[in-house]
Amino acid sequence: MTEEGARTPLRRTLGLVPLVALSVGATLGTGIFVVLGQAAPVAGPAVAVSFAVAALAALFSALSYAELAGAVPLSGSAYSYTYATLGELVAWVCGWCLLLEYGVSVAAVAVGWSGYLNAFLDATLGVRLPEALTGGVVDLPAAVVVLLATAVLLGGVRESAAVTTVTTALKVAVLVFFVVVAVVGFRAENLAPFAPAGVAGVTGAASLVFFSFIGFDAASTAGEEARDPQRDLPRAIVISLVLVTAVYVLVALAAVGAVGVDALADSDASLATVLERVTGSAWPATVLAAGAVVAIASVVLTVLYGQTRVLVAMSRDGLVPAVFARVGARRVPTVNTLVVGAVVAVLAALVPLGQLAEATSIGTLVAFGLVNVGVLVLRRTRPDLPRSFRVPWSPVVPLLGLGMCALLVAGLAPATWVAFGAWSVAGLVVYFAYGRHRSKLAQGE
Template identity: 75%
Template sequence: MSSARTLLRVKPAEQLTEESSHTPLRRTLGLVPLVALSVGATLGTGIFVVLADAAPSAGPAVVVSFVLAGLAALCSALSYAELAGSVPMSGSAYSYTYATMGELVAWVCGWCLLLEYGVSVAAVAVGWGGYLNEFLQGTIGMTIPEALSAPPGEGGLVNIPAAVVVLLATGVLLLGVRESARATTVVTLLKIGILVFFVAVAVTGFRSVNMSPFAPMGFAGISAGASAVFFSFIGFDAASTAGEEARDPKRDLPRAIMLSLSIVTALYVLVALAAVGAVGAGALGGSDASLAMVLQTVTRQGWPSVVLAFGAVLAIASVVLTVLYGQTRILVSMSRDGLMPQMFSRVNRRAVPARNTALVGVLVAVLASVVPLSRLAEATSIGTLVAFGLVNIGVLILRRNRPDLNRSFRTPLMPWTPLLGVALCGYLITGLDAVTWLAFALWSAAGLAVYFLYGMRRSKLARQDAEQVRG
């Protein structure tokens, strides 16, 4: 019974809020930078690259796949918004589950988030190389040799561009959060403009024949497509990792989460519809830079695809920056709770967790340079879906156990919205490959080993409980 209580001990929301009020991080981010952070973390490889993976199986109904994945993300976003306004910490879903379901579940959630953020950074970086080559081909007529721009298993030896973009993003993060936020805001506005430009050009080549048959593999194809493109929505929760660097987190975090998801979903549906209508779903699967190929086909000129490729190079680089930021802040929270080594929460004179950032950057750069994109994308999706499901359960528990807690945002249609979120997350998980499940099982087993051998013994909450017993 004692062991069970240890594993299920909850960190009160008031304690989490009190700790965040004494954070060594600097509160410099308003609503616009927070929205840019979430949009910047979301709008990248998913639409620029993963659309090509989902379109062949879903057909023109890939547009519906985006809507289905967006609905799953919306239910989770509403739960995130309520918890972000109630427990404004940097730990995102990790902190929320610590306040609702206890330490072991919080650890599992945090471990899933490390998979989500770390692997998604690597996946985004891998997608960057394809558009970099597209841009170089259109401007100087040269590309990086495949041996140095593709991972083993995809015709190459090592993906140097992927490693380089991760290390560049790491360098920007080491400059400080204010500088990183400014760069993110500028680049986010630029990539929204690039995608609007794509839609405006691609729609001129729209042909109704390309939309038939609409769903060649039926709902099974739409479902598989939704599982694949769900990767595209990962990142809308990035604002919740900035809970200790937001000027007014209770007000701005819920707004940033909902605004960013609305912007991203609208853009995804428009881009998917324009792309499929212009060249057909089958043609999208044959290119590493599918959107650039669409513009080349529609205009029969090189400059539109070069413009898009340039925008994609910047856009995907900004995703690397923002998602890498999110992972380092989750590690800060886990370290401060004693579940990770203390080095991860130490900050320098710029209020940056420098050792944390540098170590994560190097590890992700190595991962990005040797692992294929498809495996990275699916591994990211399963970690994210588990974390989202836990957040939906967490908001239900907190509503029941702490109805008196001050909430700046309340999830509508309770309890149906989070219950639907849990169901949709579970449904999308079933669409992932058995290999992905095996990799996730191994990752989870490794995480539990780390917790029982290190985290459980060094937990700050455990030390506080022990002191109370001795007192």
């Protein structure tokens, strides 16, 4: 598999900085800009702790990702790692979960982007888009931002990386601006009672906001477009997770301390609402909403990129049609990108945000759990394999990662489990009807 990846038709142009920007760009924004207002009522002011709990679960898995990214530097992220360690059927299950994780998360973020676009238009022009076009019947702006990101990806990976780096820097600047302004209105009484729902509330909110950490593995989907994947992929994964966690906890504390939980729950564009209430002026909220419009669009771009690269890997193994791995003149998977963009645009237009976020979380947690198992298996079956990074204190850390994933999965709503079960059954039907007979393993290749 590694030798096949070395002969990739994709273009190796990404160094450490664009890889970190890819992971941070795919992560930073999804939870704070979109999901904070939904998680705060579940945990109360302890929602900041919920972000830390979700980050801890992500950290254990991130270390496992880092080891496998250095040992198996391919496009396809967890799918490729599972294929190399646990075999084709389990890899298919993982890949099917990743399709849910990436595709649905793009749609969820696009829906959140629509809310901030409305807030920005209201603050600057005094107008709002018709309710029927922003989630009442169909969410047209959400579909449009997905299609715009698709167009950028078709321009080439170098161009996409440049856009991602610029928008990620803007996103960090906007969130630093938010913390500085929100701290002015910080009131200790807004943090009491700190955890009204106890441990159950904290873990329940952590299950929901875990959705906001999924992007840290985005760099691992660029294994065949990184200049030095063995060195840079593990570093990018760990660095991006540390940066994002620090920002999430600071922003959550500043927001709850400034206006309280109830105010966050009352608005789709919750951070913009915080600044407006703290300052009594519209311009800080306008600045934040403008930054969010650009910043959340970058999340759509980077996660959509990850989705297409997972499909490249699955197609190359014969589990999905070969057209998804076909590379066009600009060294990008053209048909793959067009199909993914169209499907996600429809999903973003028609499905509500809350359902999208929880469906993403369960697919993510299953994939992360399999990556932790993959580290344990590869340590046993191929101890001689060169690794540029090794998970410390193995097998304890991978087992903790697996356990945290199981804990957070257990905190998701029954309806989410039903939806995931239906998705899994559909995936197995596709595998046994198509992939099992057409895969490279079945063909003896």
